[in-house]
Every structure is written in structure tokens, then in C-alpha cells.
Amino acid sequence: MSAGFADIDWARPWLAPIETRGRRWQAAALNGYADYLAALNEDALQAALVTGRGERLAFIAQEELPAGASYEGHIAQTGSVPTRHNLHDFFNGSMWFAYPRIKAALNARQAQQIDALGIGPTRGGVRDALTLFDENAVLFACADASLADALRAFDWRTLFVVERAAWGARCEARIFGHALLEKLVAPYRACTGHAWIVDVPADYFSLDDAARRALIDDRVAQRLNTELLDSRTFAPLPVLGVPGWWDANASSDFYDDTTVFRPGRRSR
Structure with a gap:
């Protein structure tokens, strides 16, 4: 399922900063979920980016997130970003490459809040802002x-x-x-x-x-x-x-x- 990937219009000016990589990812995503994750991980390996606690960035299928684990906490602890085959996570992945320090800082603060407060029915003010x-x-x-x-x-x-x-x-x-x-x-x-x-x-x-x-x-x-x-x-x-x-x-x-x-x- 292409999940709307074909609808991305790269002529939109707000997409210019991510267009080059985005076009490659789009083509991979249209080929299927496995090709899409492989394209993300190939770029992650070359870029050598890190998540909130210095772990090497990688992308995994959403179902590989362990039961009971928090999304942000898992990224901080393992470096692996659970990623679905959809536009939402496509653009999330893109931001890890466009603004890697911002993404790592957000992840570090989110993980810090989870460590301090746990996972409850509400995030709290700081996590909401993040x-x-x-x-x-x-x-x-x-x-x-x-x-x-x-x-x-x-x-x-x-x-x-x-x-x-x-x-x-x-x-x-x-x-x-x-x-x-x-x-x-x-x-x-x-x-x-x-x-x-x-x-x-x-x-x-x-x-x-x-x-x-x-x-x-x-x-x-x-x-x-x-x-x-x-x-x-x-x-x-x-x-x-x-x-x-x-x-x-x-x-x-x-x-x-x-x-x-x-x-x-x-x-x-």
C-alpha cells in the first residue's frame, strides 16, 4: 500500500530542503515497505547520526517496538526509530536528516521526562510542548x-x-x-x-x-x-x-x- 506517497508534490516550496533525499525515499516507498526501510537505513548508515543519548540512528518496522516500550524512550536507548509505511513517518524520518541536532535534542528531553515521570495518561506540560x-x-x-x-x-x-x-x-x-x-x-x-x-x-x-x-x-x-x-x-x-x-x-x-x-x- 503506497499510503499517499504518490501524492507528494515536490514543487511545493516548503519541501525544497528535503527534496533530493525525499524523492529517493518516495520511489522506495512506492516499491514497498521493505525497500522503504532499506533506503532509510542506507542513508542512516552513511550519515552516522545519533539519537538523544548518542545511539546510532536506524529505522525499524513499527511492529519491532517491544510491547510496553515507549516510542521516545526506545529511540533514545537503542537508536532505532519505529517507522510505519505512511506519510507521517516519512516526514519524521526526513527531519532526522534535515535537522539532526534538533531531533536528538527533542528525543533527549522526551526520554528525560519519561525517566522522571514515567508513562501516564497525560504527558505533562514539558512533554506536550516537545x-x-x-x-x-x-x-x-x-x-x-x-x-x-x-x-x-x-x-x-x-x-x-x-x-x-x-x-x-x-x-x-x-x-x-x-x-x-x-x-x-x-x-x-x-x-x-x-x-x-x-x-x-x-x-x-x-x-x-x-x-x-x-x-x-x-x-x-x-x-x-x-x-x-x-x-x-x-x-x-x-x-x-x-x-x-x-x-x-x-x-x-x-x-x-x-x-x-x-x-x-x-x-x-
């Missing part, structure tokens, strides 16, 4: 504090219309959350990510994609290792509002839909 990041984060790289302020204040007109030329020059968005990437295989206007603001130097925007990702990977991972986390750390970001990501947003009228571009905290 899961939210893992599933739905958008990394908002920004060299202009006024743009970060506009995002936090829900000032969509400033962020997307007045300062439209700033995108790619003083700010940009990079999707990290694998559940969000899965949703965007079939994009819809209200699709919203949880933006994590990353302060970057002005010369960040002169770097190539690999260098930008490496800089963000390092800075965000360091913060995840030390910061107190809760859901208030994030700012909502309707992702199809990002200039250049959706043809309809070339018209400023696109941002008049207050069911998507809500006034939020700005009106308080």
Missing part, C-alpha cells in the same frame, strides 16, 4: 526584531503585506513539524503551524540552504537543551500566508480572511 514542536513547529528565522514582534502580535498585515519584501532578506519560514508536512500534502488555507522564533544574523540570508539549516539546527538544539518549555513558547503561523508559498497570497485580499488570519492577542 511533542507540539516535533509535530507542528515552523522555524521562523529572523534577523529583524520588528518582524518577530509582528508575528507574536498577530499583525498579519505588517508581516505579510507591508513587509513582504523582508521575506528571504530578513526572515524566512522552515517547516520542521512532520505532522504539519503531512497535512500540507493536501494544502488548505487554514493550515497553521506553531512558529518557533530563531534569531539569526543578517548574513544568514547570504548563506546557501545547507549552511542555513546547519546554523538553525545548532541554535535551536542548544535552546531545547536548556530552556523551560510550554505551549506559550510558540506563535501561530498560517503557513499558506508565507509569501511565495501559495499563489493566492500574492493578492493582499488573501489576508482579509479573519477565520484564518485572526486578530488574536493583538486586540487585547
Whole structure:
């Protein structure tokens, strides 16, 4: 079963950072589950990445997760990521290669919380925030504090219309959350990510994609290792509002839909 792999449109701009590897994985996934896992593990062997406690990254079939074992804890202890033959886990695997330090930092914090609190009916505030990041984060790289302020204040007109030329020059968005990437295989206007603001130097925007990702990977991972986390750390970001990501947003009228571009905290 292809599980929607054929529906990935690599022309979508938010997929550009993972396209090269993603196309190979897509072809393997369309051939079957075994070929798909083999492709992931071949790349993992070459990349020599590690999970939250320094274990070498690998991918296993979901049914190989031992009964009673926690998903995050198993990854931290063994390095093996239980992986299903579906889009959700396809994009999760992709993020291990695009942002390996962030993924390892998330895994380390998740495992730490499990060790301290165990597995209960609820995750608790820190694990909830870590899961939210893992599933739905958008990394908002920004060299202009006024743009970060506009995002936090829900000032969509400033962020997307007045300062439209700033995108790619003083700010940009990079999707990290694998559940969000899965949703965007079939994009819809209200699709919203949880933006994590990353302060970057002005010369960040002169770097190539690999260098930008490496800089963000390092800075965000360091913060995840030390910061107190809760859901208030994030700012909502309707992702199809990002200039250049959706043809309809070339018209400023696109941002008049207050069911998507809500006034939020700005009106308080």
C-alpha cells in the first residue's frame, strides 16, 4: 500500500530542503515497505547520526517496538526509530536528516521526562510542548526584531503585506513539524503551524540552504537543551500566508480572511 506517497508534490516550496533525499525515499516507498526501510537505513548508515543519548540512528518496522516500550524512550536507548509505511513517518524520518541536532535534542528531553515521570495518561506540560514542536513547529528565522514582534502580535498585515519584501532578506519560514508536512500534502488555507522564533544574523540570508539549516539546527538544539518549555513558547503561523508559498497570497485580499488570519492577542 503506497499510503499517499504518490501524492507528494515536490514543487511545493516548503519541501525544497528535503527534496533530493525525499524523492529517493518516495520511489522506495512506492516499491514497498521493505525497500522503504532499506533506503532509510542506507542513508542512516552513511550519515552516522545519533539519537538523544548518542545511539546510532536506524529505522525499524513499527511492529519491532517491544510491547510496553515507549516510542521516545526506545529511540533514545537503542537508536532505532519505529517507522510505519505512511506519510507521517516519512516526514519524521526526513527531519532526522534535515535537522539532526534538533531531533536528538527533542528525543533527549522526551526520554528525560519519561525517566522522571514515567508513562501516564497525560504527558505533562514539558512533554506536550516537545511533542507540539516535533509535530507542528515552523522555524521562523529572523534577523529583524520588528518582524518577530509582528508575528507574536498577530499583525498579519505588517508581516505579510507591508513587509513582504523582508521575506528571504530578513526572515524566512522552515517547516520542521512532520505532522504539519503531512497535512500540507493536501494544502488548505487554514493550515497553521506553531512558529518557533530563531534569531539569526543578517548574513544568514547570504548563506546557501545547507549552511542555513546547519546554523538553525545548532541554535535551536542548544535552546531545547536548556530552556523551560510550554505551549506559550510558540506563535501561530498560517503557513499558506508565507509569501511565495501559495499563489493566492500574492493578492493582499488573501489576508482579509479573519477565520484564518485572526486578530488574536493583538486586540487585547
